[in-house]
Amino acid sequence: MAKRCIVDRCRIPARYAFLAVTGDVADRIITPAGLRVRACRPHLLLAVDQITAAFHQLPDGGPARIRAVELKSE
Secondary structure: OOOEOOHHHOOOEOOEEEEEEEOOEEEEOEOOOOOEOEEOOOOHHHHHHHHHHHHHOOOOOOOOEEEEEEOOOO
């Protein structure tokens, strides 16, 4: 089963996953429930905005960059 977009309970297959990048370290961005954050093409910018807003609330401002990685088709 293809992974689905998690934005607003969207059921479209995801096209992108996200990495938090600081220096040489890149970590997967996951939800508090442990799901990897994935988004479809229509929700890409919305997901980036939501991730950015969440990171700005962290005490250290979060990672230096957020990178959207296109998922391979299965």
